[in-house]
Amino acid sequence: MSFEGFPVEVSPIYEGQRIRKEDMYVEFGGPSVDRKFELVLAASMEEVEDGAVKIIGPDLTELKEGGSYPLGILIRVAGAKVEKDLEPVIERRIHMYTNYVEGMMHLNQRYDIWIRISKKSFKKGLTSLKWWGLALIRLFKAEMPFIEKMEVNFITDPEKVKEWYQKALQIYEARDARARTIRDEDVDMFYGCVLCQSFAPQHVCVISPNRVSLCGAMNWFDARAAASVDPKGPNFPIPKGKCLDPIKGEYEGVNEVVAKRSMGAVKRVFLYSMFQYPHTSCGCFECIAFYIPEVDGVGFVHRGFRGPTVNGLPFSTMAAQTGGGIQTEGFLGVGIEYFRSPKFFQADGGWARVVWMPSELKERVKDAIPPELYDKIATEKDAKTIDELKKFLMEKGHPLGIKLKEMEAAVAPPPEKPVEAVPAVPTAVPSVAGIEVTGIPVSAVPTAGGGMKIILKGAKITVKKLIVKKVEASKKVEKK
Amino acid sequence: MSRSEKLVIAVAGKGGTGKTTIAALILRALIDAGVKSILVVDADPDSNLPDVLGVKVEKTVGDVTNELKRAIDKGELPPTLSKKDLLEYKVFKVLKELPTFDLLVMGRTEGEGCYCMVNDVLTEVVDTLSKNYAITLMDMEAGLEHLSRRTDRDVDYLIIVTDPSKMGFQTASRIKKLAGEVHIQFKRIFLVGNKFFPQQEELLYKYAEEIGVEPLGVVPYDENVFRYNLEGTSLLSLPSDSPALMAVREMVKKMGLI
Numbered sequence: 001m002s003f004e005g006f007p008v009e010v011s012p013i014y015e016g017q018r019i020r021k022e023d024m025y026v027e028f029g030g031p032s033v034d035r036k037f038e039l040v041l042a043a044s045m046e047e048v049e050d051g052a053v054k055i056i057g058p059d060l061t062e063l064k065e066g067g068s069y070p071l072g073i074l075i076r077v078a079g080a081k082v083e084k085d086l087e088p089v090i091e092r093r094i095h096m097y098t099n100y101v102e103g104m105m106h107l108n109q110r111y112d113i114w115i116r117i118s119k120k121s122f123k124k125g126l127t128s129l130k131w132w133g134l135a136l137i138r139l140f141k142a143e144m145p146f147i148e149k150m151e152v153n154f155i156t157d158p159e160k161v162k163e164w165y166q167k168a169l170q171i172y173e174a175r176d177a178r179a180r181t182i183r184d185e186d187v188d189m190f191y192g193c194v195l196c197q198s199f200a201p202q203h204v205c206v207i208s209p210n211r212v213s214l215c216g217a218m219n220w221f222d223a224r225a226a227a228s229v230d231p232k233g234p235n236f237p238i239p240k241g242k243c244l245d246p247i248k249g250e251y252e253g254v255n256e257v258v259a260k261r262s263m264g265a266v267k268r269v270f271l272y273s274m275f276q277y278p279h280t281s282c283g284c285f286e287c288i289a290f291y292i293p294e295v296d297g298v299g300f301v302h303r304g305f306r307g308p309t310v311n312g313l314p315f316s317t318m319a320a321q322t323g324g325g326i327q328t329e330g331f332l333g334v335g336i337e338y339f340r341s342p343k344f345f346q347a348d349g350g351w352a353r354v355v356w357m358p359s360e361l362k363e364r365v366k367d368a369i370p371p372e373l374y375d376k377i378a379t380e381k382d383a384k385t386i387d388e389l390k391k392f393l394m395e396k397g398h399p400l401g402i403k404l405k406e407m408e409a410a411v412a413p414p415p416e417k418p419v420e421a422v423p424a425v426p427t428a429v430p431s432v433a434g435i436e437v438t439g440i441p442v443s444a445v446p447t448a449g450g451g452m453k454i455i456l457k458g459a460k461i462t463v464k465k466l467i468v469k470k471v472e473a474s475k476k477v478e479k480k
Numbered sequence: 481m482s483r484s485e486k487l488v489i490a491v492a493g494k495g496g497t498g499k500t501t502i503a504a505l506i507l508r509a510l511i512d513a514g515v516k517s518i519l520v521v522d523a524d525p526d527s528n529l530p531d532v533l534g535v536k537v538e539k540t541v542g543d544v545t546n547e548l549k550r551a552i553d554k555g556e557l558p559p560t561l562s563k564k565d566l567l568e569y570k571v572f573k574v575l576k577e578l579p580t581f582d583l584l585v586m587g588r589t590e591g592e593g594c595y596c597m598v599n600d601v602l603t604e605v606v607d608t609l610s611k612n613y614a615i616t617l618m619d620m621e622a623g624l625e626h627l628s629r630r631t632d633r634d635v636d637y638l639i640i641v642t643d644p645s646k647m648g649f650q651t652a653s654r655i656k657k658l659a660g661e662v663h664i665q666f667k668r669i670f671l672v673g674n675k676f677f678p679q680q681e682e683l684l685y686k687y688a689e690e691i692g693v694e695p696l697g698v699v700p701y702d703e704n705v706f707r708y709n710l711e712g713t714s715l716l717s718l719p720s721d722s723p724a725l726m727a728v729r730e731m732v733k734k735m736g737l738i
Binding site: 017018020021022030095107108110112172180195213217218225340 | 517552609
């Protein structure tokens with residue numbers, strides 16, 4: 001690309017350049033300026049004056065050297081293929097392309113930008129913002145040919161910046177609101193993350209719009225950006241392929257990629273369930289979801305909670321068996337943002353299945369909890385043991401508490417009649433979502449019946465010495 | 481912007497050997513010689529380099545990393561906001577920009593949870609920043625924590641500081657070994673003696689040979705350094721004929737930095 005006639009060079013080699021305070025001519029935005037923003041708007045063909053760079057307010061030569069000034073960058077684009085959804089994508093490139101200009105530093109995005117222009121480049125002739133605008137237009141049109149028309153407005157008049165700043169904030173907010181509504185169904189591509197494979201070699205994090213990474217640090221947008229910047233890096237695209245089960249969240253493409261990236265260790269993954277084929281857990285998860293068989297519910301504990309949970313085990317103990325990149329039914333590491341997902345454990349009953357979480361965590365995700373369930377979910381202040389939990393759930397009328405009550409009523413014999421035959425104990429209890437789950441409320445049921453199945457989850461059994469003796473032989477010895 | 485003319489120098493050593501003092505004196509020698517663009521990185525959470533340089537630091541990289549982590553946890557960040565860009569902005573904000581050098585204090589990342597992602601991003605951010613300076617001078621802790629986390633991929637010179645003690649030498653030897661394990665190609669590794677009596681200088685040379693590093697000499701006891709440190713005055717304002725500064729200036733010349 002030719003930038004002939006430009007006073008300074010424009011090239012990717014200048015990416016990452018920082019202008020020291022001592023070397024800067026002026027700066028726009030940054031911490032000492034209240035209002036600054038950059039905004040790209042899709043417009044109709046008539047609304048855009050193609051190739052124009054307008055400076056609304058003082059230009060570089062009219063600003064005092066060494067000063068910090070407000071700035072609004074307002075870019076209008078038009079083209080047959082230019083849609084509203086592309087606005088943020090185009091906007092993100094302002095950062096990259098500005099850094100191509102020799103002697104220009106650009107940091108961050110949106111309403112927190114920081115731009116510096118070096119004394120050296122100013123002396124070379126970069127004396128007007130016009131050059132910056134022209135460079136942007138040329139780079140954008142070359143790299144994103146779908147942009148047919150483009151105009152750049154630099155607003156330096158403080159009053160005008162103020163005016164537009166409010167509008168810009170509203171537009172960002174509207175975009176975020178729209179981004180939050182994106183569902184797994186709306187996209188063809190999920191992303192994988194293997195940043196944690198140094199700790200958990202078989203672990204592959206599957207990141208979809210409705211499923212944040214376990215560490216909580218990577219959402220679908222982050223992973224998409226990272227994968228496009230560095231395709232050989234720890235983040236990569238996963239074409240989701242055919243949806244095999246929309247409730248459990250099983251996708252053909254996910255299964256394939258996970259099998260490959262986990263060296264064949266994991267072959268199937270359910271994205272929205274903790275049973276059968278749950279997602280693996282690294283070691284970095286923010287929270288652990290753990291199944292509580294006695295009430296057929298799910299408890300949560302976050303990393304910062306020190307004490308024992310309602311099942312008697314602290315985070316650290318459960319973390320050891322949850323992590324390591326293996327599939328452990330009934331135990332799952334999750335990121336906190338997942339609580340806000342519309343697919344939050346949807347295969348297992350979602351929020352209606354949640355019975356316990358530390359009060360701190362409950363407060364943090366308060367906005368995500370259905371209001372009618374909020375008071376029915378126990379914390380460490382309500383229940384420290386399974387028995388207390390049962391009592392709490394029944395008292396508060398938690399959906400699972402109601403089930404427990406019904407079951408106790410069905411199982412317990414009427415008090416006036418003598419106990420003759422105890423009805424057979426059910427071995428499976430239908431869950432809220434209609435999934436069969438083994439593990440029955442053991443202690444709620446009289447133990448007289450036969451055919452009971454006890455599943456120990458999260459238990460560690462230590463046997464110090466095991467002696468196997470033939471009973472017959474020992475009897476004989478005793479007789480003598 | 482050619483990379484070859486830019487140098488990253490790390491100063492390491494056991495706590496108490498005066499490694500921070502040496503780093504400050506190297507900085508002073510570079511400034512005196514007119515080196516224009518210097519980034520000083522305080523990568524030792526236990527050090528007090530900013531105090532020794534007379535710079536007040538309100539916030540560290542660790543602080544802003546923790547801020548980012550908390551914001552992520554609370555779901556406060558807009559979903560499409562680039563975390564890398566945000567961290568880059570925040571790191572640049574805590575960079576202390578002074579007339580003769582810039583100072584970045586790493587501090588600590590506190591708290592629990594996964595820092596894989598933020599550390600990965602931080603590595604990139606600090607790397608990118610440091611490439612903008614002719615010389616990056618780092619004050620490291622003995623465990624080379626930041627090196628093993630690869631917070632700096634391109635360390636050219638490693639300067640190990642020791643005092644005349646078994647512990648000092650042992651630490652020096654361990655750092656040398658560690659340097660081989662963190663997969664960084666150091667162009668040169670040096671040994672500097674501090675708090676040595678003049679007659680002990682031989683010891684340093686002998687030891688440097690033993691562990692296979694280049695000896696740079698010893699820094700003599702200096703009344704001025706002692707007094708400045710006691711009073712909390714910046715070592716950057718030492719008289720230029722202070723014995724310790726003169727010795728360090730010679731070393732900086734020996735390394736070919738000025």
